[in-house]
Amino acid sequence: MPQAILTAEPVDEAAMAALARQIAPRLKPGDCLLLDGPIGAGKTAFARALIRARLGRDEDVPSPTFTLVQTYDDGTTEIWHCDLYRLTDVTELAELGLETALDSAICLIEWPDRMGTMAPQDALSLQFDALADRHRVRLSGSKAWAERLNGLRHAG
Amino acid sequence: MTDDRIILGIESSCDDTAAAVVRGRPGAANVLSSVVMGQAELHAAFGGVVPEIAARAHVEKLDIAVERALTEAEVGLNALDAIAVTAGPGLIGGVLSGVMLAKGLAAATGLPLIGVNHLAGHALTPRLTAGLEFPYLLLLVSGGHCQFLVVHGPTEFSRIGGTIDDAPGEAFDKAARLLGLPQPGGPSVEATARAGDPGRFTLPRPLLDRPGCDMSFSGLKTALLRARDSVVAAQGGLHAADQADLAAAFQAAVTDILTEKSRRALDHYAALGPARPAFAVAGGVAANGPIRAALQALCAQGGTEFVAPPLALCTDNGAMIAYAGLERAALGLADDMTLAARPRWPLDEASPAMLGSGRKGAKA
Numbered sequence: 388m389p390q391a392i393l394t395a396e397p398v399d400e401a402a403m404a405a406l407a408r409q410i411a412p413r414l415k416p417g418d419c420l421l422l423d424g425p426i427g428a429g430k431t432a433f434a435r436a437l438i439r440a441r442l443g444r445d446e447d448v449p450s451p452t453f454t455l456v457q458t459y460d461d462g463t464t465e466i467w468h469c470d471l472y473r474l475t476d477v478t479e480l481a482e483l484g485l486e487t488a489l490d491s492a493i494c495l496i497e498w499p500d501r502m503g504t505m506a507p508q509d510a511l512s513l514q515f516d517a518l519a520d521r522h523r524v525r526l527s528g529s530k531a532w533a534e535r536l537n538g539l540r541h542a543g
Numbered sequence: 544m545t546d547d548r549i550i551l552g553i554e555s556s557c558d559d560t561a562a563a564v565v566r567g568r569p570g571a572a573n574v575l576s577s578v579v580m581g582q583a584e585l586h587a588a589f590g591g592v593v594p595e596i597a598a599r600a601h602v603e604k605l606d607i608a609v610e611r612a613l614t615e616a617e618v619g620l621n622a623l624d625a626i627a628v629t630a631g632p633g634l635i636g637g638v639l640s641g642v643m644l645a646k647g648l649a650a651a652t653g654l655p656l657i658g659v660n661h662l663a664g665h666a667l668t669p670r671l672t673a674g675l676e677f678p679y680l681l682l683l684v685s686g687g688h689c690q691f692l693v694v695h696g697p698t699e700f701s702r703i704g705g706t707i708d709d710a711p712g713e714a715f716d717k718a719a720r721l722l723g724l725p726q727p728g729g730p731s732v733e734a735t736a737r738a739g740d741p742g743r744f745t746l747p748r749p750l751l752d753r754p755g756c757d758m759s760f761s762g763l764k765t766a767l768l769r770a771r772d773s774v775v776a777a778q779g780g781l782h783a784a785d786q787a788d789l790a791a792a793f794q795a796a797v798t799d800i801l802t803e804k805s806r807r808a809l810d811h812y813a814a815l816g817p818a819r820p821a822f823a824v825a826g827g828v829a830a831n832g833p834i835r836a837a838l839q840a841l842c843a844q845g846g847t848e849f850v851a852p853p854l855a856l857c858t859d860n861g862a863m864i865a866y867a868g869l870e871r872a873a874l875g876l877a878d879d880m881t882l883a884a885r886p887r888w889p890l891d892e893a894s895p896a897m898l899g900s901g902r903k904g905a906k907a
Contacts, residue, residue, distance in 0.1 A: 400762065425768065426717050426720055426721055426764055426768060427717075427721065427764035427765040427766075427767065427768035427769075428765070428768070429765070431708065431709075431761060432708075432761060435708070447707060448708075449687060449706075449708065449709075449710075450687065450708060450709045450710075450713060450761070452687070452709075452713050452716075452717075453687035453710070453713060454634075454687055517765055517768050517769060517772075519769065519772075519773070
C-alpha cells in the first residue's frame with residue numbers, strides 16, 4: 388500500500404531545487420518518479436534540478452512537452468524525463484520505448500495519468516500544487532520508498 | 544544559369560513527413576515544390592501537434608511525399624543534382640527512415656547524398672526566402688527550440704543565447720490551457736488578449752535583468768496560474784474580461800522578454816560589423832502581431848533589416864533541407880553511404896548544450 392512519506396512546501400524554485408537535490412543521490416536505475424499536478428505547479432522545475440544534481444553540472448534541461456522524452460546519461464545510468472501530456476493512447480508508450488526504460492533507467496514522468504494501468508506499482512509519487520505563496524509537494528510510495536527517503540529534510 | 548542546381552530535400556525528424564524540390568544557387572533559389580504530410584492531423588488534439596512517434600508513420604508517407612514533390616516540381620529524378628536529407632537532430636526512428644530512403648535514392652541514381660542538420664535548415668531559410676547575406680542574426684523559434692544564432696556561413700553558426708526552460712510556443716500553449724482557451728495557444732491567446740488590459744495583472748519577466756541573451760518562460764506559467772486562481776477564488780469563476788486581461792498580461796511579458804533579449808543579441812551582432820545588418824525571426828512567434836511589431840520597431844531603431852520568412856517555411860518542411868543541401872553542394876560538401884542519423888546534433892558544437900539536444904527517439 389502506498390503511504391504518505393513527506394509533504395514539502397518549497398517557497399520558490401530554489402527551494403524546489405533543494406528538495407530535488409536531496410532526492411537525486413538516493414535514486415538508482417529502475418526507479419520511477421511520477422510527477423503529478425497542474426501546469427505551473429513545479430513538475431519540470433523539480434525534474435530539471437534533479438537531473439542537474441545527478442549530472443553534476445548545469446546542463447540545459449529543456450521541457451519535454453514537445454519531444455515527449457529527453458534523455459540524459461549521468462555516467463552510471465540513463466535518466467528519462469518524459470512528458471506524456473500529448474499521448475493519446477497507452478500503446479504509444481511502447482513506441483516510445485518507455486517500458487524498457489522503466490527497467491533500466493531512472494524515469495521522471497510528468498502527466499503519469501496518461502499511463503493508465505501501465506504506471507509502475509512501485510513508483511514514487513509526487514503530487515505538485517501551486518499554493519498562493521509557495522509550492523506544495525506531497526510524496527507517497529511503498530514502505531521501501533519511505534525507508535530509502537528516511538531522513539529527508541522538509542524543504543521550505 | 545549553369546551553376547544552378549536542383550536539389551531534392553527530405554525531412555522526417557519530427558512530427559511531419561516532408562519532401563521538396565529547390566532550384567537555384569546560394570542566396571538565389573526558388574522552391575519548385577514543397578509537400579508536407581501530417582499537418583491535417585496537427586490540429587486534431589492538444590497543443591496543435593499530435594505526436595507521430597513511430598518511424599512506421601514516416602515510412603508509410605515518405606515515398607508518397609517524394610513522389611508528389613517531384614511531380615509538383617515537374618522534374619524527374621534524372622533532373623536532380625543531389626539528394627539532401629535531415630540526418631538529425633530529432634526522433635531517431637523518423638530520421639533513420641528519411642536517411643534510409645535518401646540512401647536508396649542516391650544508390651539507385653548515382654546522385655550525391657547530402658546530410659543536413661535540421662536546425663541548419665531552419666537557420667538558412669532566410670537565405671532562401673530573402674537572400675540575406677552572412678552574417679545575420681537569427682531568432683530560431685521552432686517547436687521546442689528557442690535560440691539566438693549568428694549565422695556566419697552555411698556551416699558556421701554561433702549560439703549567443705536561448706531559453707533555459709520552455710520555448711515561447713510551448714509557453715503560449717500552456718497559457719491557453721491555463722486560461723481555458725483553444726489550442727494552438729499562440730493565435731488564441733493573441734486574439735483574446737486584444738480585448739484585455741495588460742496592466743491589470745503584473746507578471747514577472749524572468750532573467751530580464753540578467754546579462755546575456757538567455758531567456759526563461761517557465762516561471763511565467765506559475766505566475767499566470769496564481770493570478771488565475773486568485774481571480775477564481777475571489778469571484779468564483781473566470782469571466783471573459785479576466786481571461787482577456789490575463790492573456791494580455793502574459794503576452795506583454797513574453798513580448799518584453801523577447802524584445803529585451805533581442806536588443807542585447809542585436810548589440811552583440813552589431814559588434815561584428817555586418818555590411819547589411821539583418822535580424823531574421825524564424826518560427827511561429829513572428830506570427831504574433833504584438834511581438835512582431837515590437838521586434839520590427841527594435842530593428843527600425845538600429846537600422847537593421849527585419850525578416851520573417853513565411854510561416855509555411857518556418858514550420859518543418861523539406862524545402863529548407865533542400866536549400867541547406869544546395870548551400871552544402873555549392874561548397875563541394877557531400878556525404879557517402881556511411882551517413883548516420885544523429886538524435887543529438889547541436890548546430891553550434893562549441894557552445895554549451897542547448898534545447899532539443901536531448902531528444903530520444905521511437906523504436907524503428
